[in-house]
Amino acid sequence: MHLTDIREKLAARPDLTRQLAQVKEQVATCIQCGTCSGSCPNAGFMDMTPRRMWRAVLTDRVDMVFSSQTFMLCASCYVCTLRCPRGLPLTGAMAELKQVAFGLNLDRFKRSTLFYKAFMDNIRQYGRVRETEMMARYFLAVKDPRVPMSYTGMGIKLMAKHKLHPHLPTWGPGRLAPLFDRAKQQER
C-alpha cells in the first residue's frame, strides 16, 4: 500500500535519498548477529527488531523501513552502539532514519512531526523552551482533543508543584530567528 507512495516521495528528494544511502553505508558490515536486538530495552515494543531493520536498510526495502515505527521507538540509550561487535554507529543511524522519515512528511509520523515543529518554533522564538506554551501550540496544531486530555493529569501535578509557568506569548521576530535563518541558508 505504502510502497509506491514512499518510493515516489523518496525519488522526489535527492537529499533524503543520499542520507539513506549514508545510513546503508554506516551499517554495511553488519553480520546480522542480533546483539543489537538482544540489548535494546525497547525491542519488545518495536514492530521490527533493530537487526531486521538493518537488514531492511541493507537490502533497500525502503517500504519496510518506513512502514515501521522501530526507529521512532529508539530512546538513544546507546547500548547497541556500545555492544555491536562490528562497532557500528547504530544509535546515530536510528536518528538518521528519524530525520529521513520526518523529511518525507509521512502521515504516519504526523503527530511527532508537529511535536518537534512546535519544539523548534519555541526555541526559535524564545531561545529556551517554555514548556507550557510549547504544549499549548502543539495541542492547537494536532487539533485532537484526546491528545491534551492524556497530558492533563501530569499538567495538574506539575502545576501543583509550581513547575509550569504560563508565560504570555511574545510576538516579534524571535530571539534566535537570525541564527535559524542563517543556518538555513548555510545548509543549502
Added chain:
Amino acid sequence: MDYLYYPGCSLEGTAKEYDISCRALFEALEDRLTEIPDWTCCGATAAQCVDPFLSVVLPARNLALAEKTDTGLDVLVPCSACYLNLKKARQDLWENNALRAQVNQVLEEDGLAVNASVRVRHLLDVLTRDGAVDRVAQLSENRMKGLVIAPYYGCQCLRPYVEFDDPEQPRSMDALIRATGADVLAWDMGAVCCGASTATTKPQVGKELVGRILDQAKTAHAVVTVCPMCQMNLERFQSRSVPVVYLPQFLGLSLGMPAESLGCGMNLSDIRPVLSRVAP
C-alpha cells in the same frame, strides 16, 4: 573549584529542584558555579530529529558563550541530555575543521565564534572526581546511616562517551553515597534505560521499563538520579510509592542542609521517608 554552569531548559521548569539543589550543594562545598550568561537551548531531542545542522549550531552557541567568558573553566552540566548534546558538538567541532568553519559563519550572526576548546563535564563526573567525596564524608557525619540507596545513572552520562565510569556497570556514585553513611543497593538496573523521551510519546513503554527498574529497588529506601528525564520517568510511572531524589538533594540533606534549600517540596514522588531520617 570553580565551574561554568549550563542549567538547560528542564532545570528552569520541570526539574527546578535539580537546579536549586545543585547550586545550594556547590555553595555548601565552597565551589563556585558561574551560570553561562545568555545561554540558550541545546536543541534537546528535537533538533537532532529534524535538523542535523541546527543540532550542532545550537550547542555550539553555548560553547562559544562559555569560551567568551575567557575563564578557561570547565562547563558543568547536570542534565544528561544537554551534556551529551554539548559534548558531542564539542567533539565534532574539534575534529572537523570544515564543520567548525561552517558553524562559525552562522554564529557570526550573534557576534560569536567557537573553537571547541572548552571541556564539557557531567555533574556526576565533577562530583566524583574533583574531591567532593572527601568533603561530603567530612561534613556528613554519617547522617544517612541506616538508609539503603539505589544509584540510578541512566544512559547518556555513561554512553557513548566513556569518561568517568564503566558504561554498563557504573560504580562512581557508590563512593559518594557511602560518604553520607548510607549503604548502596547492589543491583544491576543502574544503567538500564528508563525509556527517555519515548516514554513521553508512548506511555506504555515508560510504564513497563520503569516498572522493571523499580521492581529491583524494592529493598532500597530511595532511588537517586542524575538526569531530569530519568527523574521524571521514575517519578511518573510508579506502581508503588518509591522516593526518587536528585543526587545533589540527597547529598545536601546528608550535609544537614534544610530540605527547602534543596527544593525538596517539589519532587513528584513522596520523599518523606528520606526526609524523616534527617529531620525527624
